[in-house]
Amino acid sequence: MSRATGERGLALPTRRIAILGAESTGKSWLAQALAEAIGAAKPDAHAQHPTVHTVGEVLRSWCEREGRTPQAHEQAHIAQQQADAVAHAQGDWVIADTTPLMTAVYSHLLFDDTRLYPMALAHHALYAHTLVTGLDLPWVADGLQRDGPQVRGPVDTLLRQALDGAGLPYRVVYGQGPQRLNNALLALGLPGTDLAAQTTRDKAQFAINQGRNAWQCNDCSDPECEHTLFTRLLQPREPNESRSHIYQKIKK
Numbered sequence: 001m002s003r004a005t006g007e008r009g010l011a012l013p014t015r016r017i018a019i020l021g022a023e024s025t026g027k028s029w030l031a032q033a034l035a036e037a038i039g040a041a042k043p044d045a046h047a048q049h050p051t052v053h054t055v056g057e058v059l060r061s062w063c064e065r066e067g068r069t070p071q072a073h074e075q076a077h078i079a080q081q082q083a084d085a086v087a088h089a090q091g092d093w094v095i096a097d098t099t100p101l102m103t104a105v106y107s108h109l110l111f112d113d114t115r116l117y118p119m120a121l122a123h124h125a126l127y128a129h130t131l132v133t134g135l136d137l138p139w140v141a142d143g144l145q146r147d148g149p150q151v152r153g154p155v156d157t158l159l160r161q162a163l164d165g166a167g168l169p170y171r172v173v174y175g176q177g178p179q180r181l182n183n184a185l186l187a188l189g190l191p192g193t194d195l196a197a198q199t200t201r202d203k204a205q206f207a208i209n210q211g212r213n214a215w216q217c218n219d220c221s222d223p224e225c226e227h228t229l230f231t232r233l234l235q236p237r238e239p240n241e242s243r244s245h246i247y248q249k250i251k252k
Helices: 027-040 058-066 072-088 100-111 117-126 149-165 178-187 195-209 223-234 243-251
Strands: 015-020 052-055 093-097 129-133 171-173
Touching (some): 015 027, 015 100, 027 052, 027 093, 027 178, 052 072, 058 072, 072 093, 072 100, 072 117, 100 117, 100 149, 117 149, 129 178, 171 178
Parallel strands (some): 015 129, 052 093
16 A cells, blocks of 8 residues: 655655553554554545554564573664664554663663663654553563563663653553553544543643643543653652642642
8 A cells, every 4th residue: 555645745754653661561452553543544535544564572573483581682683673673664654562762671670781772762763752551551471571560660660761861752651442542542643532532631631731630640641741740759859848849839
């Protein structure tokens, strides 16, 4: 199928989506669900359906082939293979089920090796959107790749630190099943699959931004609120300043 074209008949640039997150947070499911939803959409009755290419996780196929998890010295090659697969993928949309940044995070966590971050962060310039899957899904065992529920928090922390430190924007996606897909589509600026949920989210977010509601990221999946809240709460406090006082300042 041909690439979508703009008003002058020129092919529109590929839009790449990075899906990142700790293990057992639904990255692969979300990548496939997004591919189906985006591929089925049409801007108008005369437009073609967009082409969508999903890039799978190189680490998964590596572990299945080798029958083990990689050692420290093998991480760089896996990260490069993942980067190459994304760079060579063609389509109106390319959805990456993980990127070299996750390899860098695990190298940091498991091997105390931070050398992959520069390459992984440079590669991230290819992506128009970055989605981080929230930790609200239950942990499920899945062969060699899963280290256990205890690593999800540290992985999520290192991932966010890397993105924030590099100034890379991202959206956090929460929800179960269709709600998770709906929130991801909204985070990408695309029409959601559930108009009622979108209306509820928009109203909730307006109230949050006006400082009239408590923060409800599980409902709205708004990363701006999440970033502001946690960044400010982790900053050094003034003498005798409570966290509730900081929260009131955030809402303003």
